[in-house]
Amino acid sequence: MSISLLSKLEKITATRDFVAIEHSLLRAIGSTVHVEDLSLWTLDANHEVTKALHYYRQIEVLAGSMGRDTEQVDTVYANIEVPADVRSLAQTVVLSLKPAARKTETGGLQMFPLIGSHGLSGLISMRLSQPMGEHDQELINGILRVYSNYHALLDESQRDRLTGLYNRHAMDLNIDRMWSVLGRESTQADARRNSVVQMYALAVIDIDHFKKVNDQYGHILGDEILLLVSRLISSCFRKSDPVYRYGGEEFLVVAGAESPQAMHTLFERVRSKVEGHYFPQVESVTVSVGYAIIDPALSPSENIGRADRALYCAKEMGRNQVQSFSDLLQRGLIKDMRYGSTELF
Numbered sequence: 529m530s531i532s533l534l535s536k537l538e539k540i541t542a543t544r545d546f547v548a549i550e551h552s553l554l555r556a557i558g559s560t561v562h563v564e565d566l567s568l569w570t571l572d573a574n575h576e577v578t579k580a581l582h583y584y585r586q587i588e589v590l591a592g593s594m595g596r597d598t599e600q601v602d603t604v605y606a607n608i609e610v611p612a613d614v615r616s617l618a619q620t621v622v623l624s625l626k627p628a629a630r631k632t633e634t635g636g637l638q639m640f641p642l643i644g645s646h647g648l649s650g651l652i653s654m655r656l657s658q659p660m661g662e663h664d665q666e667l668i669n670g671i672l673r674v675y676s677n678y679h680a681l682l683d684e685s686q687r688d689r690l691t692g693l694y695n696r697h698a699m700d701l702n703i704d705r706m707w708s709v710l711g712r713e714s715t716q717a718d719a720r721r722n723s724v725v726q727m728y729a730l731a732v733i734d735i736d737h738f739k740k741v742n743d744q745y746g747h748i749l750g751d752e753i754l755l756l757v758s759r760l761i762s763s764c765f766r767k768s769d770p771v772y773r774y775g776g777e778e779f780l781v782v783a784g785a786e787s788p789q790a791m792h793t794l795f796e797r798v799r800s801k802v803e804g805h806y807f808p809q810v811e812s813v814t815v816s817v818g819y820a821i822i823d824p825a826l827s828p829s830e831n832i833g834r835a836d837r838a839l840y841c842a843k844e845m846g847r848n849q850v851q852s853f854s855d856l857l858q859r860g861l862i863k864d865m866r867y868g869s870t871e872l873f
């Protein structure tokens with residue numbers, strides 16, 4: 529294996545951030561084969577494109593010097609345009625889970641499946657002026673295998689063993705990038721679903737009186753209840769709105785909605801879904817939800833603090849309810865600590 533390939537693989541495995549390893553993957557492939565156009569399409573469980581990364585490479589020729597190689601990766605989260613030939617070849621790759629190629633007017637389109645820890649997670653497409661040789665194909669397959677294995681390891685380290693949800697460590701790693709995306713996306717059309725996501729909220733969801741469940745029925749049943757509640761919560765959100773296990777019996781989610789009313793309805797659905805579920809032995813379990821519409825100008829921890837205060841109020845007001853930070857503020861039940869006031873709850 530050449531030193532340069534080793535160094536590309538080293539870059540892929542040197543990072544702990546999923547988007548950063550996708551960037552390294554594109555850079556590794558882009559500099560291995562001469563491509564005119566290289567993209568990574570992230571797919572959800574329904575094979576809809578949820579994110580696109582486009583790689584560009586240019587040789588800048590500066591007067592009186594050697595050419596300078598520049599690389600760039602652009603990430604697109606909304607209004608993603610997928611060319612018709614890419615869409616059509618994708619159908620073949622999604623079905624066969626094998627690389628496929630097609631001739632185009634300008635040369636060829638080559639596509640590889642990207643296998644993540646839970647099966648197909650995306651596609652790599654590239655336009656070439658001439659068909660790709662076997663050697664290059666093998667090289668790319670090798671890089672993709674290293675990527676898949678590393679992705680699986682990374683995913684495992686960021687998941688909670690009991691519930692399979694992302695853990696707090698994953699949230700700490702992802703939250704800064706999530707913030708920069710929220711700042712950009714908060715008023716953009718969410719073209720994928722033909723809906724307009726106007727706002728995002730951060731919610732903290734906590735099981736009520738969970739200590740009693742453990743004390744009365746034991747930790748093993750407690751664990752089972754935790755698992756069931758985590759599944760019920762996850763089932764209320766889209767795949768793109770991951771739920772994190774934030775603490776022992778506490779979950780955190782960042783979700784988008786069209787209006788404050790739609791947001792409240794979303795969290796109310798979580799509460800009522802748990803309330804309406806029949807749990808073994810315990811029979812009934814409830815959750816309290818505190819949420820705050822995200823203000824990207826505030827830090828992630830300030831926003832989490834707001835949702836936490838709303839949760840605290842939900843618990844104080846009798847549990848099994850949903851409270852929103854802004855609503856509580858309006859009703860004068862809490863005061864905004866940023867202006868030096870004290871909270872009532």
Ligand SMILES: Nc1nc2c(ncn2[C@@H]2O[C@H](COP(=O)(O)OP(=O)(O)OP(=O)(O)O)[C@@H](O)[C@H]2O)c(=O)[nH]1
Nearest residue numbers: 734735736737738739740742747750751776777843
């Ligand atoms: N079985 C089980 N219990 C857990 C786990 N993590 C945390 N817990 C328990 O969750 C309980 C949380 O108790 P508290 O923080 O007092 O809250 P609570 O009893 O749910 O009461 P409220 O939140 O005020 O409604 C503790 O008894 C923890 O031991 C876990 O992984 N498995």
